[in-house]
Amino acid sequence: MSTSAQAGVAPVRRLGRRSKRVLPGFGLSLGISLFFVSLVLLLPMTGLVVETSGMTWDQFWFTITDPRVVESYKVTLWTALAASLFNGLFGLLLAWVLVRYEFPGKRIVDAVVDLPFALPTAVAGITLATLFSQNGWYGQWLAKIGLEVAFTPLGIVVAMAFTSIPFVVRTVQPVLEELSPADEEAAVSLGASDGRVFRKVIFPSLWPALVTGIALSFTRSLGEFGAIIFIAGNTPYVSEVTSLMIFIRLQEYDYAAASAIASLVLLASLILLFSINLWQGRYLRRLEGR
Amino acid sequence: MAVQNRRIGDQLWVRRSLIGLALAITLIMLVIPVVVIFTQALSTGWSAFAGNVMDEYTLDAIGLTLFVAALTVPLNLVFGTALAWSVTRFRFPGRKLLITLIDIPFAVSPVVAGLLYLLLYGRNGWLGSWLSNYDVQLMFSWPGIVMVTVFVTCPFVARELIPLMQQQGSEEEEAGVVLGASGWRIFRKITLPNIKWALIYGVVLTNARAVGEFGAVSVVSGNVRGETNTLPLHVELLYQDYNIVGAFASASLLAGIAILTLIAKAFVEWRQSRAEHATPEEGGA
Numbered sequence: 001m002s003t004s005a006q007a008g009v010a011p012v013r014r015l016g017r018r019s020k021r022v023l024p025g026f027g028l029s030l031g032i033s034l035f036f037v038s039l040v041l042l043l044p045m046t047g048l049v050v051e052t053s054g055m056t057w058d059q060f061w062f063t064i065t066d067p068r069v070v071e072s073y074k075v076t077l078w079t080a081l082a083a084s085l086f087n088g089l090f091g092l093l094l095a096w097v098l099v100r101y102e103f104p105g106k107r108i109v110d111a112v113v114d115l116p117f118a119l120p121t122a123v124a125g126i127t128l129a130t131l132f133s134q135n136g137w138y139g140q141w142l143a144k145i146g147l148e149v150a151f152t153p154l155g156i157v158v159a160m161a162f163t164s165i166p167f168v169v170r171t172v173q174p175v176l177e178e179l180s181p182a183d184e185e186a187a188v189s190l191g192a193s194d195g196r197v198f199r200k201v202i203f204p205s206l207w208p209a210l211v212t213g214i215a216l217s218f219t220r221s222l223g224e225f226g227a228i229i230f231i232a233g234n235t236p237y238v239s240e241v242t243s244l245m246i247f248i249r250l251q252e253y254d255y256a257a258a259s260a261i262a263s264l265v266l267l268a269s270l271i272l273l274f275s276i277n278l279w280q281g282r283y284l285r286r287l288e289g290r
Numbered sequence: 291m292a293v294q295n296r297r298i299g300d301q302l303w304v305r306r307s308l309i310g311l312a313l314a315i316t317l318i319m320l321v322i323p324v325v326v327i328f329t330q331a332l333s334t335g336w337s338a339f340a341g342n343v344m345d346e347y348t349l350d351a352i353g354l355t356l357f358v359a360a361l362t363v364p365l366n367l368v369f370g371t372a373l374a375w376s377v378t379r380f381r382f383p384g385r386k387l388l389i390t391l392i393d394i395p396f397a398v399s400p401v402v403a404g405l406l407y408l409l410l411y412g413r414n415g416w417l418g419s420w421l422s423n424y425d426v427q428l429m430f431s432w433p434g435i436v437m438v439t440v441f442v443t444c445p446f447v448a449r450e451l452i453p454l455m456q457q458q459g460s461e462e463e464e465a466g467v468v469l470g471a472s473g474w475r476i477f478r479k480i481t482l483p484n485i486k487w488a489l490i491y492g493v494v495l496t497n498a499r500a501v502g503e504f505g506a507v508s509v510v511s512g513n514v515r516g517e518t519n520t521l522p523l524h525v526e527l528l529y530q531d532y533n534i535v536g537a538f539a540s541a542s543l544l545a546g547i548a549i550l551t552l553i554a555k556a557f558v559e560w561r562q563s564r565a566e567h568a569t570p571e572e573g574g575a
Contacts, residue, residue: 024467024476025375029376030380033388036369036373040440040441041395043410047408048406050416090315093308097308101308103309105313111552113316114552115552119324119502119545120522120548121400123525126541127324130538138318184297188297188298194304223397223400223402225399225504225505226505230529243399243402246399246401246402247508250408255414269397273394274390
């Protein structure tokens, strides 16, 4: 009792300086948060810094420009781009249908959209590999039109698209819901075609959220591992993703090489994360009219 | 009113074809894969399924997975709640940075996450070599699995709570302070009832991911059957051994948890919307 009473008194005394800090628990909650963030998120990064700083620049450069590794960057980048653009298109469609229309089974579709977030990636991986294998439910049909997905880079696209489609749906959906019908109805009553109204009235307020969703989907796809390795076939120079290259270097006990590649991947994902957050903060401020 | 305020995409054929396409995508991308998991798991009958699930190594993997989740969830529950409280109830320098930092696990590849821990706490790491002087080995054993699982799941509770607590504001809690309630009492009697459902969903998500984490865990586990093999790793092991039915039997347990997670989410959303309708002054704005 006495400690909580003290915690309650301290902020009140500060009331003159910072009127916001009326509630108790600032020290405790921030203390726990900072301790946790430092210990769990930041401290482990020091290991990577120590390991890579033990390498000379030439060693580092040689490791990250190894032809097989460079090929893995290319494969990862284009498959992640393809998957996130695919998700941009179909995620927008799903969000549109969920917001605009009523139909039987709508609530089930809405719930099932989150499945890729809830389903373990390894389970997704073996399931997609089975579906798209030569005698799988999808694979045998695709084989007839000469399309091979399992054990090709196309399989990587499928795995990435599956694991990251909720990002687009869940960022676009709330914006579509908030859209005021007035402008749209005015444009329609003035005789503009549906396509024109979508391009000129709806898309301008929609695209920041769509870009955010695609960027989140892209970031997730760059790092994806579990769902991909089962379906990709993992052929060197053809269907190896970068996270798998790190894993392979680790299995060869080449910690330095694994760290060098990982530091590049980590840097890329942190830059993406901070850019997305800055971008989101900016356009949210604009939406709220601040 | 007789005047129709038509919005775009309302024509019957547009509506029908878009709904049809969306249903087809959902079926092909999301529903059929789940059906496949269960048909594969049961493809050799119920007794074979039971045999696969009751297999000694599978039971060990289930046990370890539940143990890891049981340690991870409470830790992240405390962290997520504390973080959400500090960033939504107070303004301080670095607040935005802190909110961005907790998203790191979402952006970082799970393999990189595992590697970070391996480099720090492994035998050659600066902290690991010091710990090994005291015969403490964290990597390639269960503590390492718990540590990386805490890393990959730590944003979930906070991410569920922050938007909700921001939207609700702190007027009610401030009233509690004015009335002289202690901090703990304010949290229990005012905050907790308001955030209950989001908190539960955060826990459900944390649990789902903790149970299913693969990449990070496979880097630090060492994959010793019966000792450091979690259920997702066990799925991989069986699959690589060409024991497809066995792999899908274990996978179906994980898929079952995923389906329960989705049901929990639908339920929580339903409760929240009901709570908003019950007190309209909160739902507005």
